[in-house]
Amino acid sequence: QLRIAVFASGQGSNFQALADAAVQVKLGGSIELLVCDKPDAPVVERARRAGIDAWVFTPKDYASREAYEAEILAELQRRGVGLIVLAGYMRILTPVLVEAYAGRMINIHPSLLPAFPGMNAIRQALEHGVKVSGVTIHFVDGGLDSGPIIAQRTLDISEGETEAMLADRIHAAENVLYPWAVRAIAEGRVSLNGRRVSLDAAVDFGEY
Numbered sequence: 001q002l003r004i005a006v007f008a009s010g011q012g013s014n015f016q017a018l019a020d021a022a023v024q025v026k027l028g029g030s031i032e033l034l035v036c037d038k039p040d041a042p043v044v045e046r047a048r049r050a051g052i053d054a055w056v057f058t059p060k061d062y063a064s065r066e067a068y069e070a071e072i073l074a075e076l077q078r079r080g081v082g083l084i085v086l087a088g089y090m091r092i093l094t095p096v097l098v099e100a101y102a103g104r105m106i107n108i109h110p111s112l113l114p115a116f117p118g119m120n121a122i123r124q125a126l127e128h129g130v131k132v133s134g135v136t137i138h139f140v141d142g143g144l145d146s147g148p149i150i151a152q153r154t155l156d157i158s159e160g161e162t163e164a165m166l167a168d169r170i171h172a173a174e175n176v177l178y179p180w181a182v183r184a185i186a187e188g189r190v191s192l193n194g195r196r197v198s199l200d201a202a203v204d205f206g207e208y
């Protein structure tokens with residue numbers, strides 16, 4: 001079965017949704033490791049409670065991004081990790097990891113990409129005044145939130161919606177969509193052809 005590493009920096013609601021799906025045998029794989037760049041992040045405690053090993057580090061202890069990524073890569077290879085799932089991991093990755101896991105690393109982003117990449121995507125969308133926003137899951141390439149798109153969900157923005165309200169609705173959508181997408185990949189139902197991603201016609205996990 002597919003061995004998965006989740007990378008996260010913050011609250012970890014998506015990490016939790018993935019860990020819960022794994023316990024319910026709905027993920028199609030096992031979460032071998034959490035990688036976290038913030039020792040105080042709530043996601044670290046979530047991993048401890050779920051009994052999932054965590055590789056927690058402080059970037060400034062290293063001479064370069066490549067230096068800590070090389071250590072992470074060695075740990076992932078030692079554990080036979082076949083898929084990296086970025087879940088609110090707020091660091092740009094270097095080619096050390098991006099190339100080693102090309103086609104085997106995915107990210108979730110709180111907007112309809114290619115609109116509003118980067119930080120504070122929810123605020124960017126509201127400040128722009130869009131009427132529809134949503135969630136995107138994509139393969140990771142060398143750019144910022146730029147890789148081939150696997151799945152998207154839209155949310156209509158209501159009159160007077162605040163950033164906190166929209167963030168809550170986006171997180172709820174993400175927490176459903178991300179385990180679904182990981183399962184589709186684990187079951188071999190997702191194929192990547194250049195920039196296009198196709199999903200097996202049989203992909204339909206109604207229970208999510």
Ligand code: GAR
Pocket residue numbers: 008009010011012013014015087088089108109110118119120121145170171174
């Ligand atoms: C999620 O909304 C995710 O889409 C976003 O960080 C949040 C993490 O929430 N990621 C990005 O903005 C990446 N550019 P969580 O810690 O509760 O899973």
